[in-house]
Amino acid sequence: MSEQFGITEEMAGATWHQEIAPAVQIVMDRLQDPTDFRVSSESVLAEDDTATDPYHLSHSARWCLNSAVDHLHALKTLVVDARALHSSASYGLARGALENLGAAFWILHSDDRAIRIEHSLRWWAKNFKDQELATKTMSNRTPLSAKLDRIEALAREAACDLSKIRNGYSSTEALTYADTNSTASNPYLIWQICSGFAHGRPWAALAINEMEKRPTEAPGISLVRFTADHTRLLAITKLTMHLLEDVLRLYQDRSAGA
Template sequence: MAGETGPTDAQFKMIWERNLCPDIEKLMARVDDLEEFQVHPQSWLGEDDTWADPFHVSHAVKQCLVAAVDHLHACKVLVADAGAMHLAAPASLVRGSLENAAAAFWMLHPRDRAVRVTRALQWRAKDAHDEYVALAGINPAADQKKDAQTKRLAEVAAGHSEVDARVLSKGLNSTAMVEYADQNTRNDVKVLLMWRMCSGFAHGRQWAALSWGLRETFPTSNPDVLSVKFTNDLSRIVMMTLTATHLINEVEKLHAKRARR
């Protein structure tokens, strides 16, 4: 992958071993520590939680942050600890990390409390909907549970006129949250581009392998057809994980700002 103007393979290896792997381990230790990510009751986020009670904004953010770090750490374990260099699996894991970090950023970033609370309630409504879709076939009480959650979310939203309750009935998808994170973070952190590339690998799309995979071609019995083998290398893993790590760090900084008194 290395070119005359880009990092060398040795530099990618150094970044991976000296920076990224230790940073990912530190992130995992932080989300595992119950003393981390505390929210002061008189902080911005503490007041958000009061508005959104019992659907605390901080809980939704923490859930997304834990999932983001969990996916990223699994990628590190797969590549660094197990020594495996799969083509699609690292991208699938980083995709999960980017989506969850983007969701946390999307909820935390707005300066307007009403917007933060609205987004957290919308995220909860999506969670309730997805639970219903997944479990309706095996849970006889799925309808009642979804109705109760929907009603309670609407009651909480109605408690503050600034909260836009209309969004609770609208769909929410990962693309919108990733696009928001991409537009509101550093220009050199290509969140949307990397998420789309990772999604291509996660779904087994040919365009992703052709545009970013390493490939070898082999002749077949048909002179007009070649057999192609796609592989991965550390430079691609580094670029993917760097993007996810940068976004998670942005979420950490926002959380610290919103959670302190």
């Protein structure tokens, strides 16, 4: 395997075991603790929740945080516990973490309450629109329009920009926002690469994975074997952990009492 960024496979393996795995486990354990991540009644986040009831801003952020850490924990379990490096699936898990952390950061970051509320309500609108697409053949559903009307009413009351509320949001918007405002390096680009793996795109594998070619009898055709390595996956995971740290800091600052 090749060395990336001056890091050997042995160094990368040690970082996975001594830094990444313990850090992920700590956050996972915190999320499982009902006394952790509480929102103080005197906090900024509590006021946000009052303005967005019943679609609490803290709930949208926690949904994203929970899903992101779940993906990271699954990645840790594969790489460290099972010692299994998958050529595509590992990056798919990193993508799930980045996508959710990008959304959480986008929701929590702005110091402007109206923008935070707008972003959170757009996240909920996207949730309900996706639900509608998945369940439109089922009966006894609350109409999508009723849910969006309620979301829009909350946005209007909070003096939000109403032009995008009903449209939801995109991961591209959230990750490009994180590109500009977070401490993580190029999260949008890394998310695009990981998305390439999740969708089976050749360009992602050709750019990131180790490639071994074997000639065949057919002219111009080779047998190709792709393999992942600890160093490249580590670089992507460390970037993801930086974004996780940003989200945790924002959530804790917003949820703390005055």
